[in-house]
Structures are given as structure tokens and as C-alpha cells.
Amino acid sequence: MDRLRINGGAPLRGKITISGAKNAALPLLAVGLMSDDTLVLENVPHLADTKSMEGLIRHHGVAVSRRDETVTLSGAASSFDAPYDLVRKMRASILVLGPLLARYGEARVSLPGGCAIGTRPVDLHIRAMQALGAIVELADGYIQARAPQGLTGGRIVFPMVSVGATENAIMAAVLAKGSSELVNAAREPEISDLADCLNAMGAQISGHGTDTIMIEGVNSLGGATHRVVADRIEAGTFAIAAGITGGSLTLKQARPRHLDALIEVLRLTGIDVREVDDDLIVTATDRVLATDISTNPFPGFPTDLQAQFMAMMCVADGSSRISETIFENRFMHVPELVRMGADISVDGGVAFVRGRRQLTSAPVMATDLRASVSLVLAALATEGQSEVSRIYHLDRGYSKLEEKLGQCGARLERINDGKEDDDVS
Numbered sequence: 001m002d003r004l005r006i007n008g009g010a011p012l013r014g015k016i017t018i019s020g021a022k023n024a025a026l027p028l029l030a031v032g033l034m035s036d037d038t039l040v041l042e043n044v045p046h047l048a049d050t051k052s053m054e055g056l057i058r059h060h061g062v063a064v065s066r067r068d069e070t071v072t073l074s075g076a077a078s079s080f081d082a083p084y085d086l087v088r089k090m091r092a093s094i095l096v097l098g099p100l101l102a103r104y105g106e107a108r109v110s111l112p113g114g115c116a117i118g119t120r121p122v123d124l125h126i127r128a129m130q131a132l133g134a135i136v137e138l139a140d141g142y143i144q145a146r147a148p149q150g151l152t153g154g155r156i157v158f159p160m161v162s163v164g165a166t167e168n169a170i171m172a173a174v175l176a177k178g179s180s181e182l183v184n185a186a187r188e189p190e191i192s193d194l195a196d197c198l199n200a201m202g203a204q205i206s207g208h209g210t211d212t213i214m215i216e217g218v219n220s221l222g223g224a225t226h227r228v229v230a231d232r233i234e235a236g237t238f239a240i241a242a243g244i245t246g247g248s249l250t251l252k253q254a255r256p257r258h259l260d261a262l263i264e265v266l267r268l269t270g271i272d273v274r275e276v277d278d279d280l281i282v283t284a285t286d287r288v289l290a291t292d293i294s295t296n297p298f299p300g301f302p303t304d305l306q307a308q309f310m311a312m313m314c315v316a317d318g319s320s321r322i323s324e325t326i327f328e329n330r331f332m333h334v335p336e337l338v339r340m341g342a343d344i345s346v347d348g349g350v351a352f353v354r355g356r357r358q359l360t361s362a363p364v365m366a367t368d369l370r371a372s373v374s375l376v377l378a379a380l381a382t383e384g385q386s387e388v389s390r391i392y393h394l395d396r397g398y399s400k401l402e403e404k405l406g407q408c409g410a411r412l413e414r415i416n417d418g419k420e421d422d423d424v425s
């Protein structure tokens with residue numbers, strides 16, 4: 001099990017090129033199940049999660065090859081079963097449900113189980129498939145779905161916004177007979193990226209990026225070449241890294257329009273944020289000021305940046321109120337930040353943070369992807385040597401993190417304990 005040894009206290013200064021988005025690449029890899037023709041995906045980040053998804057799509061029988069950041073998928077699926085031992089490693093495996101049902105009329109996908117940040121049910125995914133005419137049963141821990149006559153377009157109303165359920169519904173509806181309307185759909189940039197790729201393959205999707213998406217079903221999809229959109233959460237993480245260390249970072253290819261809520265909040269804390277074409281220049285001169293946030297679906301403040309922002313509020317001037325409205329247990333980073341001297345109290349879905357001038361270096365443990373990077377940020381801002389253990393969580397969502405931060409003055413070193421990683425949930 002690897003850990004990261006960090007000697008903090010130095011401001012980060014330099015340039016970082018943002019990689020392709022994990023949360024766009026994962027559904028896009030599942031699209032490889034939807035056409036026998038060749039799908040070429042460019043700018044696919046090297047991550048544990050993309051590797052898992054490539055493995056799952058290969059398990060279904062599609063040929064998947066990778067050369068640097070380009071992944072090529074071709075051929076038909078021969079198995080429609082996503083087994084527990086693959087799905088439990090990565091919840092996003094549920095995203096094969098829509099594609100398999102749409103293209104082959106059947107899918108047997110293991111229920112993903114919960115994870116560190118919450119129960120994360122899949123009821124909205126199932127109801128979306130049923131709204132398109134699928135027969136879905138839950139048995140032996142599996143979702144068993146079939147549509148022997150194919151799917152039929154319909155109206156899908158999401159009672160709450162769900163990124164994954166919206167993605168599964170889009171992928172299912174593009175090959176359904178007739179029209180579909182998705183109401184209260186997720187508006188994340190990753191949804192738009194998925195729709196753009198499917199349209200390049202011959203799908204007829206409109207309204208993506210808004211809360212109502214219209215889809216005209218087509219008989220089949222062809223191949224395409226598609227470049228994965230930049231990772232706004234990686235970019236936002238590094239923007240906060242500049243703020244917490246009092247440094248200045250230029251984030252290349254960061255797509256500012258995908259980070260409006262964060263940019264607004266950073267400016268409220270006194271951080272200077274400049275947009276130059278697709279780049280973001282983030283400069284913190286003084287100690288940041290405390291400000292409140294509440295996480296919301298896009299275009300609101302992203303839940304995937306909540307832990308990172310909390311780390312910065314731990315050393316801010318003043319007190320802040322951080323409300324997590326998306327997941328019921330996304331404060332796993334709190335006890336670890338408290339070990340570093342942070343002053344945080346939690347009441348249900350709200351954390352109250354009293355900023356301190358300095359934290360104290362300490363050994364801390366990562367629990368989930370974004371919690372782990374929030375601990376790295378806190379350690380980078382803290383004089384002395386800290387260690388973050390179980391950083392396999394980090395490797396799920398950040399490619400070349402040590403390299404990217406090291407180029408900007410961070411002093412961090414990966415230590416291999418020689419033990420196996422725990423199960424990754």
C-alpha cells in the first residue's frame with residue numbers, strides 16, 4: 001500500500017496541463033459497447049478507474065487498445081454480464097447497463113454496493129430503463145434487465161438530479177424506437193461531452209447541458225473519433241492548491257466556463273483568478289478569507305471539490321459553513337484534517353470550520369478519492385513532514401499527481417509499504 005510523504009510550507013508556482021476528465025472518460029468508454037464500428041477516444045487519462053473500465057469493456061468482448069492517451073474500441077460484445085468482482089471496484093461500472101440494454105436487449109449487472117461517501121443507490125438508473133420498456137428484476141445481488149423487442153422511447157422524469165442515471169438514460173434512449181424526453185436531467189459538462197460523442201456517431205440528442213434532453217432514437221451508431229473534455233475537478237483541485245499554499249498556478253486547458261461556481265467562490269476568498277482563453281491563472285497573495293459554500297448539481301459548487309475547499313478553509317481568515325447536499329457521508333476527510341490541527345465541527349450535512357493560521361504536520365489516512373487529495377493539499381500548506389496513507393484512492397482520479405505538483409515546487413515522495421492495497425470500494 002503506497003503512501004505519500006509531503007514536506008509542506010512552500011507556495012506552489014508554475015504551470016500544469018489539465019488531463020481529460022475521469023467522469024467523462026468512464027461513460028465514453030461504455031459507449032464502446034454501442035457500435036461494432038471503431039470508436040477512438042483521445043485525451044483519456046491514465047487512471048486506476050479508466051483502467052478498470054477498459055478492463056470491464058474488454059470483459060464484455062469488445063477489443064480495447066490504448067496508446068498513450070488514446071483508447072480505441074471496436075467490435076461487438078459477446079457477454080452481457082458485469083460481475084461483482086469487477087463492479088465492486090468501481091461504481092461507475094453501472095454505466096454498462098444502458099449501452100448493453102440498448103444494443104443487445106439484455107444486461108446482467110452486479111449491484112455496486114455502497115462506498116465511503118454514501119449508500120449511492122441505483123434506483124434512478126433502474127426506473128429510467130423501465131421507462132424505456134425494459135423488464136428489470138433484482139436477484140442474487142444483480143440487476144437483470146431485458147428488452148427482447150428492443151427499447152421504446154419514453155418520458156423519463158428524474159425526481160432528483162443524478163449524473164450517472166442521466167448518462168445511462170441517454171445511452172439507452174439513443175437506440176430506442178421513437179422519441180425520448182429526459183426531465184430534470186443532470187447538466188454537468190461530462191453529460192454534454194457524452195452527448196457530443198454519441199451525436200458524432202449518428203445519435204440525435206438535443207438539449208444536453210440543460211435540464212431537459214430530447215432524443216430521437218436511431219437504428220444503429222457508427223464509429224467516431226472524440227476528444228475527452230478537460231477534467232474540471234482536477235483543474236479546480238489545483239486552483240485550490242494555489243490558494244491554500246499562497247502560490248500562483250497557470251492551469252492549461254482548464255475550460256473556465258466549467259468552473260464558474262468555483263471561480264466566483266475563490267474570488268470571494270480574495271484569490272485572483274484570471275481567464276486567458278482556455279487557461280486559468282490562479283494567484284493567492286495573502287491568507288485567504290473564509291467564505292461559505294453549499295454543494296449543488298452543476299452549475300452549482302461541485303460536491304467533488306467540497307473536501308479540497310474545506311482544507312483551504314482550515315487555514316482561512318475567519319469561519320466558514322460548508323454544506324454538503326449531494327452525498328450523505330462526504331465528510332470522511334474531517335477527522336483526518338482535525339488530526340492536523342484543524343478546527344471543524346460537523347452537524348449532519350454541515351461542517352463549521354474555524355480557520356487557523358497554521359495546521360500541524362501529521363500522518364493521515366485517505367478514505368476516498370477527493371478526501372485523499374484534500375489531505376494532500378492540507379499537507380502542502382503545512383510546515384514539516386506529513387504522510388498520507390492509502391493513496392490508491394488518489395490514483396483512481398489523479399494522473400501523474402506527484403509529477404504535476406513536483407514541477408511547481410511541491411516536495412512530495414511516494415513510499416511503497418510493500419503491502420497490497422485494500423479493496424477499493
Ligand code: EPZ
Nearest residue numbers: 023092120121122123124125161162163164304326327369
Ligand atoms: C457522479 O457520480 C460522479 N462520478 C461523482 O464523482 C460525483 O460526485 C457525482 O456524479 C455528483 O456530481 C462519475 O461521474 C463516475 P449521482 P454518480 O447519481 O453518478 C443519489 C468523483 O469523486 N442517487 O449524481 O454516482 C446519490 O446517492 C465521484 O469523481 C440515488 O438516490 O452521482 C447521490 O446522493 C464521486 N439513486 C445523488 O443521487 C440513484 O439511482 C447524486 O448522485 C442514483 C443516485
